[in-house]
Amino acid sequence: MDRPENLAITYHPARSGLEKFWGKLEAELLEIVWDNGPMTVKRALFFIRKKRLYAYTTIMTMMNHLVRKGILHREKKGHSFVYYPVLTRNEFLKVAAEDIIAGLLKDFPDITGPLLADKTHASKRRK
DSSP: OOOOTTOOOOOOTTSOGGGGTSOHHHHHHHHHHHHHOSBOHHHHHHHHTTTOOOOHHHHHHHHHHHHHTTSEEEEEETTEEEEEESSOHHHHHHHHHHHHHHHHHHHOHHHHHHHHHHHHHHHHHHO
């Protein structure tokens, strides 16, 4: 899978799970869309309200942020927009990992290159 041109990836290593790349609510919304398929804001609100109470406009704003960040795409269907993931969860994680590793190799090749080689060698020995 090629990296979508407008996909914005920010990495926060101290956070856990998808929050390494997205805010808490953004990560929750992505999980909902990945787990349940394309959906409207109203449907996303139904799922998110099982955990917390948010306003419709808050969910709409967050989903539109995810469109601008390039991870969701939206299409007008009747009076509503339907939001679709641009990448699957695994495709996104692969692209994100590739971006992070490429950035480290570019900025810190003397440290990152040997470290990756050591990790790869150790991984092959365990198999």
